[in-house]
Structures are given as structure tokens and as C-alpha cells.
Amino acid sequence: MAYSRIKEELESNKQEFTYAEVLTMTKNLERVVGKGGFATVYYGRIDDTEVAVKMLSPSAQGYLQFKAEAKFVAVVHHKFLTSLIGYCDDGEKMALIYEYMANGDFSKHLSGIF
């Protein structure tokens, strides 16, 4: 699937946020909840909804993995997957915004299922 198609999929189904909005929802990236191979995850709130904001680390490899994840979550809908609320694609700043899961990331949830 081409990146333009992935973007189309995201744009039609998910909310787009500016980087300024990401800073507002995370209180200027105040609380780090985790770190993955290509992103740092921050705690945030959009009104009453708790969110996990996964900010892409600035690296080419990270960019590829980020695109792969965006493609995956945009296409696959499964009740056990963390739900994607929206994304930020604002110049150099890219983020995926998920529902916050108090009990950790979805791989921990999956390990209880399989």
C-alpha cells in the first residue's frame, strides 16, 4: 500500500491534530509513559479522554516503522488493539494518538489472550 493511500485512509477516518494541539493535550510533553524502538509515548488528555501520544523519534528508520504502524492500525480493526484516535503530521513532527491504556501497551493485553 502506498504511503499516499495510507494517509488517505487516516485522513478519512481519523482526526488530524496540529503539533500545537499535541503540546496542549500533553501539557508540553510533560509525562513520558514509555519508550519504544522508534517513538516516545506521552500521556495526554483530550477533554475527558485519556490519550497516549506516540511521537516519532527523528530518524529515517523510525519514519519507516512509523509508516508501517500507521498502515497497520488504519487497516486492521480488532477489538483487542488499542484504538487510534488521530494523528499529527505537522512538518517534522509526527505522532499517532491512541486511547490511553492504564494497564500498559497492547502487547501485554495480547499476551493474556494467546
Ligand SMILES: Nc1ncnc2c1ncn2[C@@H]1O[C@H](COP(=O)(O)OP(=O)(O)OP(=O)(O)O)[C@@H](O)[C@H]1O
Ligand atoms: N496506548 C497506550 N497507553 C498507555 N501506554 C502506552 C500506550 N502505547 C504505548 N504505551 C507505553 O509506551 C511504551 C512504548 O510503546 P511503543 O508502542 O512505542 O513501543 P513498544 O511496543 O514497546 O516497542 P516497538 O517500538 O518495538 O513497537 C509501551 O511499552 C507502553 O508502556
